Amino acid sequence: MAQQKDIIVKDLHELYELMELPDIGDSSGFTINYLQDIFKQLPFRSVSFRPNFFSFLFIQEAFGNYTIDDLQFPIQPGTVYFTNPGNFRIFEWHSITEACLITFNESYLKEYVHSDVYREFSFLLTETVEPRVLSDEQFEVLEQLYRQIHREHLGGSPYKNQLIGTLMVVLLLKIKEYFFQDYNPIVEGTRSSRIVKEFKLNLENHIRELLSGKVQQQMRVQDFADRQLLHPTYLSQVIKSKTGKSISTWIADKLVTEARVLLQDQDLSVKEIANRLGFLEAPHFSNYFKKHTSLSPADYRKQLLQ
Structure with a gap:
């Protein structure tokens, strides 16, 4: 091995x-x-x-x-x-x-x-x-x-x-x-651990706000750093070193997970799903989804039906 x-x-x-x-x-x-x-x-x-x-x-x-x-x-x-x-x-x-x-x-x-x-x-x-x-x-x-x-x-x-x-x-x-x-x-782990947990909470809350329509625009690394009063480079380094994944990868995993759930609802159009997840245009969402899953949203839906 x-x-x-x-x-x-x-x-x-x-x-x-x-x-x-x-x-x-x-x-x-x-x-x-x-x-x-x-x-x-x-x-x-x-x-x-x-x-x-x-x-x-x-x-x-x-x-x-x-x-x-x-x-x-x-x-x-x-x-x-x-x-x-x-x-x-x-x-x-x-x-x-x-x-x-x-x-x-x-x-x-x-x-x-x-x-x-x-x-x-x-x-x-x-x-x-x-x-x-x-x-x-x-x-x-x-x-x-x-x-x-x-x-x-x-x-x-x-x-x-x-x-x-x-x-x-x-x-x-x-x-x-x-x-x-x-x-x-509050007493959990090191400062780095607390930063990671706070980032995960902020990311989860942000996705919830997107889905509920409270916000329409996806947060950037700078926005997550501002939430914790940290420099974006430092936040990125902590997240990468502690979890092995970059902030952009965490965000992508979250968006794709939510997209998979939403695509199970056949009454929702791809455009509606794109809007809910903060994408300005449906083609951008489709390309993003295919990049991370190797399937277009339409093909993913066909796979679910099969």
Whole structure:
């Protein structure tokens, strides 16, 4: 396995392929699998990488280490780990009896969980969350939920994604209850971490204002820097160094995610969607969407119907 440095991976399928692990056979934006079925040869140390997805790791019984940015945490039974897109990480497995990993991207959240998911679950934007060792009773509640999600994921229901989305709402609410009742975001991490979190919040609020019609023009890097009273070059450097992605890439990912959701509504014309997202002309939006997805909005809609 080639040891590359600081790789950005779009999903778990891509990460496992990079590390020559068994193919999980899913690139849909959501995965759930038991790690004892994946990691047969232990100990195992991953490449250093930055995921472009969220993950929850439920450790029933396993041991190892997990590195998030410059922090290292032990992997131990009864622990739940949460990480969001952009964090640098490495994981090491020493032994695995049972551990379940759920990953999902923002598009999946917006489509199947809630279109305004960050309003209810703002902790998803938190830059660094320390793992939490739960009581036996708390872990059992989560275990029942992820086992049900796993069953639905393997099942053939025509409503599979909707069922999983509903169960994910319950899971996120329980995570919120167990992790964040006493969480104080003001003391979170370093100054750089707080800058990144504030940028993510500002970006999310800006997209919400675009969609609601409160603003009609997309914010620039300078505008985001002004919100935090920072020089745009400094803000850009912090975002790039902490997340591995530039501000323009963060903005593009956000706009494309929202465009995908809006394009599912067949009653909305491409021109209307372009206006909602702050594009002055529909052709500009179409070119932008195709640049980031390799599909025109019309072709994307055809793909949805198929």
